[in-house]
Amino acid sequence: xxxxxxxxxxxxxxxxxxxxxxxxxxxxxxxxxxxxxxxxxxxxxxxxxxxxxxxxxxxxxxxxxxxxxxxxxxxxxxxxxxxxxxxxxxxxxxxxxxxxxxxxxxxxxxxxxxxxxxxxxxxxxxxxxxxxxxxxxxxxxxxxxxxxxxxxxxxxxxxxxxxxxxxxxxxxxxxxxxxxxxxxxxxxxxxxxxxxxxxxxxxxxxxxxxxxxxxxxxxxxxxxxxxxxxxxxxxxxxxxxxxxxxxxxxxxxxxxxxxxxxxxxxxxxxxxxxxxxxxxxxxxxxxxxxxxxxxxxxxxxxxxxxxxxxxxxxxxxxxxxxxxxxxxxxxxxxxxxxxxxxxxxxxxxxxxxxxxxxxxxxxxxxxxxxxxxxxxxxxxxxxxxxxxxxxxxxxxxxxxxxxxxxxxxxxxxxxxx
Numbered sequence: 119x120x121x122x123x124x125x126x127x128x129x130x131x132x133x134x135x136x137x138x139x140x141x142x143x144x145x146x147x148x149x150x151x152x153x154x155x156x157x158x159x160x161x162x163x164x165x166x167x168x169x170x171x172x173x174x175x176x177x178x179x180x181x182x183x184x185x186x187x188x189x190x191x192x193x194x195x196x197x198x199x200x201x202x203x204x205x206x207x208x209x210x211x212x213x214x215x216x217x218x219x220x221x222x223x224x225x226x227x228x229x230x231x232x233x234x235x236x237x238x239x240x241x242x243x244x245x246x247x248x249x250x251x252x253x254x255x256x257x258x259x260x261x262x263x264x265x266x267x268x269x270x271x272x273x274x275x276x277x278x279x280x281x282x283x284x285x286x287x288x289x290x291x292x293x294x295x296x297x298x299x300x301x302x303x304x305x306x307x308x309x310x311x312x313x314x315x316x317x318x319x320x321x322x323x324x325x326x327x328x329x330x331x332x333x334x335x336x337x338x339x340x341x342x343x344x345x346x347x348x349x350x351x352x353x354x355x356x357x358x359x360x361x362x363x364x365x366x367x368x369x370x371x372x373x374x375x376x377x378x379x380x381x382x383x384x385x386x387x388x389x390x391x392x393x394x395x396x397x398x399x400x401x402x403x404x405x406x407x408x409x410x411x412x413x414x415x416x417x418x419x420x421x422x423x424x425x426x427x428x429x430x431x432x433x434x435x436x437x438x439x440x441x442x443x444x445x446x447x448x449x450x451x452x453x454x455x456x457x458x459x460x461x462x463x464x465x466x467x468x469x470x471x472x473x474x475x476x477x478x479x480x481x482x483x484x485x486x487x488x489x490x491x492x493x494x495x496x497x498x499x500x501x502x503x504x505x506x507x508x509x510x511x512x513x514x515x516x517x518x519x520x521x522x523x524x525x526x527x528x529x530x531x532x533x534x535x
Contacts, residue, residue: 158253161228164396166392166396169408170397170400171400173406174400174429174433175219175220175221175224175227177223177425177463178222178430178433179215179217179219180216180463181434181459181463183205183215183219183437183457183458184206184456184457185454185455185456186454186455186457187199187453188453188454196454200239200243200245201244201446201454204244204245204246209246210237210247218247222288223433226290226298227290227301228252228302229302230289230292231252231255231289231298231300232249232252232287232288233250233252233255233268234247234287235249235280236284236285236445238284247286250268250270251270254270254271255268255270256268256269257269257282265282266282267279267280268280268282283444286441286444287440288436288437289436291304393407401428402425403421406425426460426463430463437456438455438456442454442455442456479505480506483504485502487501
């Protein structure tokens, strides 16, 4: 009874999800220890959060998402399949591939979940991919048959349930295998601290970049007089337009300043610590958020490789698995699969790239036209043949090859005349 009464809001303090009251937000964990309320919109106001989310979204959005078909000799890219047309040309009438993937990754990193609704055509193949609002979508498990249904609110306000076969669900870290944890709430304290520091700086400059201080007045003043003195002082000496102006003191007033907090090393270190915490949480190398204190050319190059291997690789692997499973039929999955093309991210400087091509051409891995395609150049006649260095032959013909080069064949000419 006591607990119920403690949680009950005042009769006049009503709330709803569109305009939540402070007690409602505090009860459900949006407020950090710094007193700042951390939401998706407020978190994006923190430069480190915006940068990290945008870096991850750009990293995935710039990668071509391609469709491949298994063949007897290996694989070949299929550009005509319905799935290929959706992912490489237009997922829906309002978004291109870049915007579509960028928004998916933004949802996943802010809400912890991204939900893609599949629109099926009359032929049973997908003809449209639509992103649902993650703030109003909830996966629910039907305990009777162990099926997952997604309850969501459409843009027109309709409440609907969508079967899991019609949804591609991508998650951040999950503890139940169904729904991802919202990163913004997991790292609420660091974001709240960064928000508080930003707000402090804003108020500092609003007050004319002046330090805190106090006025010494001879004698005693009643409360009304104190308010008059404070108001007149702030009117004349605070605000950015009054910065650096000369203050004139009369009536025996004496102003004494308190130390400037923005010069305090702990304040600066605290802001840098929040920035590093946020970047670490999103697994972003520090040089990518403009933290270059310990950066060198060598370790930045290595960090870029680590970013692809340790940060992007787990993300695009989930994309490949979930999209392939949901967009292809069971029979198609035996032949078709989806894969991101990492060439754009792994491409080195021109000299290194030229040496790589030379090796791949010499070993017969690439044809001339494949190299030209990677460099966005037209194919040439006869460029589809794979060539190898004549110094490299298979082991089973190595002896005959060496004898032939010496002018001997099958041991002929070895006998004595």
